Amino acid sequence: MTSKTCPSHAHRRRRFFRRLCASILVLAFIILVVVLIVWAVLQPNKPRFILQDATVYAFNLSAPNMLTSNFQVTLSSRNPNDKIGIYYDRLDVYATYRSQQITLRTAIPPTYQGHKDINVWSPFIYGNQVPVAPYNTVLLGQDQANGAVQLLIKIDGRVRWKVGTFISGKYHLYVRCPAYINFGSRTAGVEIGNNAVKYQLVTSCSVSV
Numbered sequence: 001m002t003s004k005t006c007p008s009h010a011h012r013r014r015r016f017f018r019r020l021c022a023s024i025l026v027l028a029f030i031i032l033v034v035v036l037i038v039w040a041v042l043q044p045n046k047p048r049f050i051l052q053d054a055t056v057y058a059f060n061l062s063a064p065n066m067l068t069s070n071f072q073v074t075l076s077s078r079n080p081n082d083k084i085g086i087y088y089d090r091l092d093v094y095a096t097y098r099s100q101q102i103t104l105r106t107a108i109p110p111t112y113q114g115h116k117d118i119n120v121w122s123p124f125i126y127g128n129q130v131p132v133a134p135y136n137t138v139l140l141g142q143d144q145a146n147g148a149v150q151l152l153i154k155i156d157g158r159v160r161w162k163v164g165t166f167i168s169g170k171y172h173l174y175v176r177c178p179a180y181i182n183f184g185s186r187t188a189g190v191e192i193g194n195n196a197v198k199y200q201l202v203t204s205c206s207v208s209v
Contacts, residue, residue: 044161045080047113049205051153051177052076052120055198059183061144062129065137067102070126071095073153075177075205077121079113085162086113089170093123095179096152098136103127105156112162125153144183153177159209177205 057070091108103125143149155175161168182188189197
């Protein structure tokens with residue numbers, strides 16, 4: 001003899017699962033609406049970054065197309081929100097010249113930034129015998145001969161937002177800071193020991209999240 005499932009029992013079971021799925025969907029929708037409403041009311045703003053200065057220890061272009069550079073940059077970040085905190089889970093700093101990366105990435109330790117707080121970092125970024133594209137080599141040589149080089153200090157990372165006990169998922173952070181380095185005269189900066197010059201920049205950075 002074989003056992004058969006009672007039709008009424010199977011129907012009740014299907015109805016129970018349908019109701020359970022509907023309840024889960026309604027609950028998820030309510031949570032999503034609440035989060036969106038809170039987010040809209042708080043109106044989160046992106047952090048604001050400033051490139052304060054750059055100390056140049058080395059910037060040497062050698063034949064045929066190799067660049068050795070060593071910088072220490074000072075970056076400040078301000079959280080403009082009065083009700084939202086920011087977790088910086090990962091921040092990598094590096095320099096580029098005409099869209100070409102010329103230094104290694106330097107990681108900034110993860111940190112939390114409270115409401116209206118300001119964080120200051122002074123990482124070293126460097127590259128030893130980095131190959132430079134031939135067309136960039138020519139332009140870089142011309143810039144050095146003219147006494148000034150326009151670099152771009154970049155920060156790539158991931159951030160999370162904290163509202164009360166709620167912590168959002170991770171978002172990509174892109175920061176771009178123009179750095180105009182005047183190599184034409186050492187008086188344009190402040191000499192720091194031998195063969196090192198500190199340049200005051202105080203440049204606002206573009207930020208996208």
